[in-house]
Amino acid sequence: MENTDAIIKLENIQKTYHKKEKELNVLKNLNVEFYSGQLYAIMGHSGNGKSTLIHILGLIDQFDDGEYHIYSQNVKNLNDKESSYIRMKNIGFVFQEFNLVPTLKAYENVMVPMLINDEIKPKERKIKAIELLSIVGLKDRINHFPKELSGGEQQRVALARALANNPNIILADEPTGNLDEKSEKDIFLLLKELAQNGKCVIVVSHSSEIKKYADKVYILDNGKLEGEN
Ligand SMILES: Nc1ncnc2c1ncn2[C@@H]1O[C@H](COP(=O)(O)OP(=O)(O)OP(=O)(O)O)[C@@H](O)[C@H]1O
Numbered sequence: 001m002e003n004t005d006a007i008i009k010l011e012n013i014q015k016t017y018h019k020k021e022k023e024l025n026v027l028k029n030l031n032v033e034f035y036s037g038q039l040y041a042i043m044g045h046s047g048n049g050k051s052t053l054i055h056i057l058g059l060i061d062q063f064d065d066g067e068y069h070i071y072s073q074n075v076k077n078l079n080d081k082e083s084s085y086i087r088m089k090n091i092g093f094v095f096q097e098f099n100l101v102p103t104l105k106a107y108e109n110v111m112v113p114m115l116i117n118d119e120i121k122p123k124e125r126k127i128k129a130i131e132l133l134s135i136v137g138l139k140d141r142i143n144h145f146p147k148e149l150s151g152g153e154q155q156r157v158a159l160a161r162a163l164a165n166n167p168n169i170i171l172a173d174e175p176t177g178n179l180d181e182k183s184e185k186d187i188f189l190l191l192k193e194l195a196q197n198g199k200c201v202i203v204v205s206h207s208s209e210i211k212k213y214a215d216k217v218y219i220l221d222n223g224k225l226e227g228e229n
């Protein structure tokens with residue numbers, strides 16, 4: 001059987017924020033495994049730690065205790081350079097607020113992650129960026145600046161950018177938070193297609209629409225993930 005190995009494995013992950021004299025235990029002995037070819041939804045009330053979790057998964061934030069293995073590699077002992085390399089090779093991140101560079105055109109925004117990837121030759125970068133924008137349905141918007149694009153279009157540029165280095169893992173933190181129903185559906189369909197093409201896609205969402213697309217729904221509650229189906 002193929003794909004029996006989890007590509008992401010979290011064991012007893014703990015994360016506490018310290019603010020003045022208060023301690024906030026956001027993640028408490030959280031255990032979960034994620035596999036390729038699956039679309040996962042992570043839901044739960046505001047403030048329950050969903051962004052904290054997805055930032056830890058994306059090697060953007062640190063955890064306090066527990067084990068995180070990505071492709072069987074323990075990330076705990078990696079230095080910044082090593083974790084940046086793992087992130088660049090394996091992970092595409094889609095932020096709720098798009099985080100596009102306003103002074104760069106759509107295709108230039110998509111090229112940004114490629115600039116640190118030696119495996120993509122400089123002259124291939126623009127071609128690849130245009131290909132990715134075509135995949136997300138923006139072939140005729142490649143020269144637009146972010147402010148010349150609708151919210152849904154900006155989020156699709158952000159998704160194309162997340163795919164720039166052909167990562168196997170796509171992490172999206174409320175990728176449709178600011179979008180109307182039609183744009184939301186477009187994004188969920190694209191994410192679903194990526195999972196069907198073999199990627200591991202993890203989406204934090206408040207929208208119950210995601211349940212129609214997800215292979216597995218988790219609820220983050222009291223510091224732990226509970227499977228809903
Ligand atoms: N850097 C920080 N320092 C202290 N507390 C923090 C920090 N970041 C987040 N928190 C707190 O940790 C809790 C979890 O935050 P997080 O952003 O992960 O929640 P969330 O589930 O993503 O919420 P939302 O659905 O509103 O985006 C919140 O109560 C938040 O106030």
Ligand SMILES: [Mg+2]
Nearest residue numbers: 050051052173
């Ligand atoms: Mg959040």
